[in-house]
Amino acid sequence: MKLLILGLFITLITWIFIPQDFIVFGILHFIGIAIILEYPFLDKKYLNLVLGIVFIIIGFIVAQFTVNYPWLLWLGLKPSVFVTVDYFPLFPWLGVVSLGLFIGKVLYTKYKRRYPLPDLSKNLVIKIFSFLGRHSLIIYLIHQPILIMVLYMLGVLDLGNLFHLLNY
Numbered sequence: 314m315k316l317l318i319l320g321l322f323i324t325l326i327t328w329i330f331i332p333q334d335f336i337v338f339g340i341l342h343f344i345g346i347a348i349i350l351e352y353p354f355l356d357k358k359y360l361n362l363v364l365g366i367v368f369i370i371i372g373f374i375v376a377q378f379t380v381n382y383p384w385l386l387w388l389g390l391k392p393s394v395f396v397t398v399d400y401f402p403l404f405p406w407l408g409v410v411s412l413g414l415f416i417g418k419v420l421y422t423k424y425k426r427r428y429p430l431p432d433l434s435k436n437l438v439i440k441i442f443s444f445l446g447r448h449s450l451i452i453y454l455i456h457q458p459i460l461i462m463v464l465y466m467l468g469v470l471d472l473g474n475l476f477h478l479l480n481y
Contacts, residue, residue: 317345339399365411372405
């Protein structure tokens, strides 16, 4: 729920700052919904393999069509004129999550690793990536406004809606 609420907050903020490109169903929306939808399938090893392949194929098929309404954007059906700065529809991306669950079941039977790994926890590169992984949500939330400002300063984005709101 936290990710869904943050996703909706980002939708609101991007709608204010970049209304022509605002985030409709971005990565946080997707991850929040994917966690809910995939929960019943956590222990379904081969079903996840099949669903992963099917969802990815559906994603490629759905991407070939356009619709005249935005109500099914979350599934992958887009209007012919659709622009956003972050978009992760359920199809095909739910298939990637399903395949990840399958691979996790293969490599980590009963939640235990099936193969030895060397201890690299003292390695500086590993420490950096571990830090980034532990703080990925805050990094994501910080990078969004930075990217928007950089794109604005480069003239790629128009922050007209913000200035329009400020004039009232």
